[in-house]
Amino acid sequence: MFSTKNLSPRQLSAFTAFVLAVPVSLLVYFVEKKWLWALGAFVVIAGGSYLLISFVLERFIYRKIKLIYKFIYRTKATRKEETYYKYILPQKSIDEVREDVEAWAAENEEEIAMLRRNEQYRKEFLQNLSHEFKTPVFAIQAYVDTLLQGALSNPEVNKKFLEKTSRNVDRLTNLLNDLDEISSLERGELILYKQNFVIQDLVKEIYESLSLIAEANQIHCSIKKGCESPLTVFADQEKIRQVITNLVENSLKYSKKGGSITASMYKTDGKHILVEISDDGIGISEKHLPRIFERFYRTDEGRSIDVTGSGLGLSICKHIIEAHGQTIHVRSRESIGTTIGFTLDTRRD
Template identity: 70%
Template sequence: MFKTKNLSPQQLSAFTALILSLPIAVGIWVLTWDWLVALVSLVVTFIGGYLLIRFVLESFIYRKIKLIYKFIYQTKATKREETYYKYILPQKGIDEVRKDVEQWAEQRSAEIELLKTNEAYRKEFLQNLAHEFKTPIFAIQGYVDTLLSGAMENPEVSKRFLENTSRNVDRMVNLVQDLDEISRLESGEQPLNKENFVIQDVIRETYEALSIKTNARNIRCSIKKGCESPITVFADKEKIRQVLNNLIENAAKYGKKDGSIVASVYKTDGRHVLIELSDDGIGISEEHLPRIFERFYRTDRGRSRDVGGTGLGLAICKHIIEAHGQAMHVRSKLDIGTTIGFTLDARKE
């Protein structure tokens, strides 16, 4: 069946000219009973109508459509686009043009939503950054003002205030270093020095390095039964050590006293190795799970600051693992515990 929905300008011109010329030719034939005159009038009327209608369409309609397309692309037309405007666009029907404009509108709408989300994230990030710096700066200012107001005369007070000032300075230094670490990871300025190494050895070394913190809370650190057999991965050893250090330190901070931290290591598809660290601590509520790898995001702001840290540890872990071309995941239940894992490439020959 003949469809007029997606006719090009040429087809629409020809169709309209034919509709106009047929009645005129029939009328002339009825008046003259000369089929030759009627045929000539049909051809002349069809050609004249076709040229006139096509001229009107291209001059007053498709010229406006070209402007719409140029507005959509928001750029001076390149040679490729000029070719498109000259040869391809005139072949499109109005309905096809409508679909193009609707598709463009949907894309712009999605981009606007993304920009709004990014803007909200940026504002939240700046607020958190200002708050993280404000706390130690105000504390330092308070200690210094107190010392200058006469507290220096008391050696015991001045020593305590200077020690507190030093701790807040250290906190600011750690914050700046963590921010610098993330910036370099994002920009690719920190190349990865990949090598083959046994992941269980690095886990045990990290357990040992953090033994003072874990022993203080009587937390047992172990490798899951059945996962002790050495498994070799291909990654940046020191960067992975940093990831494990952050994850185990978090588990020690938020895990319950007299609890446990268990590491699991599995070969997955022969090309990757899965590493998971589980604790039996307080857990994380479901609404917080999608955001725990964001910078400065804290599930409990007051409690998180009490136990220390810059709020950037998990964000750094995520960037390191993503720099390896891998991903992190988290599972957690309140009052049951949390498991955070990541994958690495298996041994490379």
């Protein structure tokens, strides 16, 4: 159907000129009864009004629209684009121009929202970072000051203060290492050295290396019954060691005395293996679950149990697993326990 809605300016001028010329030439024909006169009147009125209307549209409306286009396409126009603005653009209908401007506005709105989110993220990051650094630095400062003010010659406290200073220096070192790790992960610089290895063997090695801490807390670490038969995965063994160590350390930290930690591994389909570390510790309440993989994010319960953690462990785990093209997820319930699972590729020959 013919519609006047989506006409380009030239079509619009031609249409209006036609609408003007037809009745006038008909009138001339009825008055003069000479069809040549009527034709002449039609040509003169149609041609004249076409030129006049297109001039007015071009001069007062489309020039301004072209200016708007220059603003919304921020990059400087090339010669080809200039030609486009000059000769092709005026062919667009007002409706198409409106759509272009609306699309531009939506795109900008999205960009602004993203910038706002990033700004918020940056603020939180700096706040967290300074907080994490402040605590050990102030502690070191206090111990050193006390030692210098005379405690150094007091054999009862000097060693204890030096040990505490050393522990805080360790904490700073760990924090710096974690930050270093996370910034290189976020820059996408992680190079994976993938190989085939048996996941159960790796879990046993990690249990072994953390056995002193586990014994001190009377926590029993095991591999779930039925999951003992060796499963070979294809991944970067050292990076996955770091992930499982972080998860088991968390389970050790956030479990009660006498608790237990269980590792389970399953073949999900022909291509993937699911590894899960479960504990029956304090658990994580539902409101915290969506955020625990964010850097520096810690629950209040977590903070009150472990004052030295920085909240970077799980976010490092997530980066490593995602660099493998896999996923990591959490299931947890307060006072019941936590399970964190991730997938890996099965062996590759």
